Amino acid sequence: MTTRTIIDISILQTVPPSNLNRDDTGSPKSAVYGGVPRARVSSQAWKRPTREQFRTLLDADSLGIRTKRVAELLAERALKRRPEVDEAAAEALAADVFKAGGIKLEAPRARKNAESKTDQHPAEETTYLLFLGSRQYDRLADLLLEALDTDDPKAAVAAQKKAIKSILKEDNAVDVGLFGRMVADTTDLNIDAASQVAHAISVHRVDPEADYFTAVDDVKQGSEDESDSGAAMIGTVEFNSATLYRYANVDANRLRDNLGDIDATAKAVAAFITAFATSIPNGKINTFAHDTLPDLVLISVRDTQPVNLVGAFEKPVTGTDRVLEATERLVAREREIDAAYDTTPVTSWVVRVGDATAAAEQLAPAVSLKTAAAAVREVVEQRLAEAEAEKSN
Structure with missing residues (x-):
């Protein structure tokens, strides 16, 4: 036993x-x-x-990152290693890397107040938060850069499907191992949580209880018009105190x-x-x-x-x-x-x-x-x- x-x-x-x-x-x-x-x-x-x-x-490299913007994050890791790489090309290939690993991505809505071309046409995202380790992103970035050095980067990524799957499964971050991961697209990437946390x-x-509060306008407070020198905002906020x-x-x-x-x-x-x-x-x-x-x-x-x-x-x-x-x-x-x-x-x-x-x-x-x-x-x-x-x- x-x-x-x-x-x-x-x-x-x-x-x-x-x-x-x-x-x-x-x-x-x-x-x-x-x-x-x-x-x-x-x-x-x-x-x-x-x-x-x-x-x-x-250490930061032993921890995970939970985000929908996986392609953008992977492209950033690659660009840190090789700044001369075209950002749009890196993001497009990063999306291909995750798709090769069985992760579905789709184009998000253009971001509000977008100034750059990248913000106007952001990289594809997952439809859910994907929890991966920092070391996994580093290994995927190495694979992405190797593909960029070939004549057909997209085909090179597709040929590495098995390796990408392996990276996504191995070398899990501490917080991923503790709190688990659920991937709807490909259940073989799921990880059962090793910890349980109860509601306190x-x-x-x-x-x-409720606290009634007021906020005073500093400028109006010093004005001569007393009829307009009171609280500029009032409200309530609920609270409690407890031994949990x-x-x-x-x-x-x-x-x-x-x-x-x-x-x-x-x-x-x-x-x-x-x-x-x-x-x-x-x-x-x-x-x-x-x-x-x-x-x-x-x-x-x-x-x-x-x-x-x-x-x-x-x-x-x-x-x-x-x-x-x-x-x-x-x-x-x-x-x-x-x-x-x-x-x-x-x-x-x-x-x-x-x-x-x-x-x-x-x-x-x-x-x-x-x-x-x-x-x-x-x-x-x-x-x-x-x-x-x-x-x-």
């Missing part, structure tokens, strides 16, 4: 008045859980800042399959833990400055299955010290689940601040996030090496 390595991340985080994640009316997203309304932040809203945080933790919800009941329970997991074995390398996988897991814990959605951030860090981060390595501990808060926290009560409930839930289903972690780490989270040390001694991430990296690397040894025997 192959050694499984599942990393669970449970977080308690208090955010002040804020609007992290809005719905189509501009109101903070919400959900009913345990029969009462809760604050909610969608998983997608937290995945985006997590990916952006990767840029400070990992408040551990207690939350009712939205956040959860994510990473299947290290699947991530290893996606990335093809143990060291890269262990490094990616450590980066994910750090980025997920320290990132925050930036909705209305200039209005609310809600830059907080978690009160508690519980990281567990399991060899059974992922375990979301949100059931600890099905009955909403009602006390005044929400972090204290939420921490105690989280610890109790962890122990009860493990006893009932034999899911006791192989090892755990606790990162915490404040006296209210002291109960979490019943699960593991408190360490810094940097220490925890480094320790998880070592454990993942060791366990994946063991799993490979089991397969070879």
Whole structure:
């Protein structure tokens, strides 16, 4: 039986008045859980800042780019290597490269206020966001330039169909391996995500509030006409404040399959833990400055299955010290689940601040996030090496 390595991340985080994640009316997203309304932040809203945080933790060439403008981006990579190449010809051949790989492209609408000829007739685009790694673009750019050196570049690209397909499948970026990729045109390019991110919800009941605001015209304010010196704009913005329970997991074995390398996988897991814990959605951030860090981060390595501990808060926290009560409930839930289903972690780490989270040390001694991430990296690397040894025997 192959050694499984599942990393669970449970977080308690208090955010002040804020609007992290809005719905189509501009109101903070919400959900009913345990029969009462809760604050909610969608998983997608937290995945985006997590990916952006990767840029400070990992090399740019190990990360992915998600865009419709794939031909334009590929042509730019080629032009950086060889600036003398005609831009229009590079973009046209770049589109041929993706088509040879089974990706459908079509001409987009001309861009508004287009000044250059390229903007008036932009390169063909995919009809959906295509998630590819930076190294894959570099390899495709090399192939494109080799084709340009032939008498018939278009035919040269068509002859490299198998190689293009191989590039699109191999050497996946870290964030592609973690979050997956779906390609409607050619399903053999699909990648199953190695991570799962839950919608964050408040551990207690939350009712939205509204802030009435005004904006004063600086020029009118100093005028002598007092009848015209009031607010130039008025409005309202909805917000809430909450202690959130956040959860994510990473299947290290699947991530290893996606990335093809143990060291890269262990490094990616450590980066994910750090980025997920320290990132925050930036909705209305200039209005609310809600830059907080978690009160508690519980990281567990399991060899059974992922375990979301949100059931600890099905009955909403009602006390005044929400972090204290939420921490105690989280610890109790962890122990009860493990006893009932034999899911006791192989090892755990606790990162915490404040006296209210002291109960979490019943699960593991408190360490810094940097220490925890480094320790998880070592454990993942060791366990994946063991799993490979089991397969070879």
